[in-house]
Amino acid sequence: MSTTFDQVATIIAETCDIPRDTITPDSHAIDDLGIDSLDFLDIAFAIDKAFGIKLPLEKWTQEVNDGKATTEQYFVLKNLCARIDELVAAKGAGAPS
Amino acid sequence: MRIEYFQLIDRIIDLDMDKKTISVEAQVPKESTIFEGHFPGYPIMPGVLLIESMAQTSGWLLLALMNFERMPFLAAVKEAKMRGFVSPGELLIVEASLVHEGSGYAITDTKIKVAGKLRCNSTIMFTHIPFPNPDLRVHMDAQAQRIGFPKQALLP
Numbered sequence: 149m150s151t152t153f154d155q156v157a158t159i160i161a162e163t164c165d166i167p168r169d170t171i172t173p174d175s176h177a178i179d180d181l182g183i184d185s186l187d188f189l190d191i192a193f194a195i196d197k198a199f200g201i202k203l204p205l206e207k208w209t210q211e212v213n214d215g216k217a218t219t220e221q222y223f224v225l226k227n228l229c230a231r232i233d234e235l236v237a238a239k240g241a242g243a244p245s
Numbered sequence: 246m247r248i249e250y251f252q253l254i255d256r257i258i259d260l261d262m263d264k265k266t267i268s269v270e271a272q273v274p275k276e277s278t279i280f281e282g283h284f285p286g287y288p289i290m291p292g293v294l295l296i297e298s299m300a301q302t303s304g305w306l307l308l309a310l311m312n313f314e315r316m317p318f319l320a321a322v323k324e325a326k327m328r329g330f331v332s333p334g335e336l337l338i339v340e341a342s343l344v345h346e347g348s349g350y351a352i353t354d355t356k357i358k359v360a361g362k363l364r365c366n367s368t369i370m371f372t373h374i375p376f377p378n379p380d381l382r383v384h385m386d387a388q389a390q391r392i393g394f395p396k397q398a399l400l401p
Contacts, residue, residue, distance in 0.1 A: 186321060189321075189347070189370060189372070190370075192347055193347060193350075193352060193370075196345065196347055202347060205347070205348040205349050206349040
């Protein structure tokens with residue numbers, strides 16, 4: 149069974165036409181991979197579908213804009229994958245995603 | 246349809262909040278300056294305006310699903326197929342259905358039929374934000390009234 153990172157990296161590679169082998173857990177989606185906000189919506193859609201969740205992009209963006217979080221917390225892939233795992237676990241526990 | 250004012254939707258025929266679908270009518274005018282240029286001697290509705298018609302139809306669906314609290318804006322046309330010409334005077338039935346409701350964005354599938362036959366279809370992505378100012382909300386309320394938006398379908 150593929151890991152969350154493997155799935156996310158494949159989604160990014162296929163959605164944004166980025167070579168898969170350049171995508172690592174430490175890659176920053178924006179700063180390192182050059183993904184812009186519109187392309188990230190395509191990624192979010194693919195992640196939402198693949199994991200049955202709803203990435204809270206608006207909440208994350210607001211937190212970054214308010215200085216309450218850094219982009220690294222949400223857009224470095226290992227951190228993004230941790231957030232995805234949390235959302236999947238919360239969904240499994242019956243919490244709203 | 247008042248093309249020059251980008252009023253491409255004439256009337257909502259059906260809005261199903263449970264199925265998250267909408268159908269509207271759009272009467273292509275018999276005459277318009279647009280047809281003088283597109284094309285001289287062979288007037289057809291420009292594809293970009295057909296896409297805009299599908300986007301506006303999707304927009305009304307999203308406005309309804311978001312209870313008129315947020316405004317959708319066109320973000321990406323994922324795929325659009327112009328399967329046949331649309332001529333002046335034809336009556337379009339434009340349908341849209343929600344594919345995905347994400348955080349701050351949504352995706353719809355939409356199609357245009359003429360006399361029951363498919364002419365165009367597209368998958369469209371929107372971003373949506375709270376109404377940026379009261380004027381836009383007033384404008385959209387007026388447009389909703391113009392096209393017979395069933396406000397009773399909204400949450401109280």
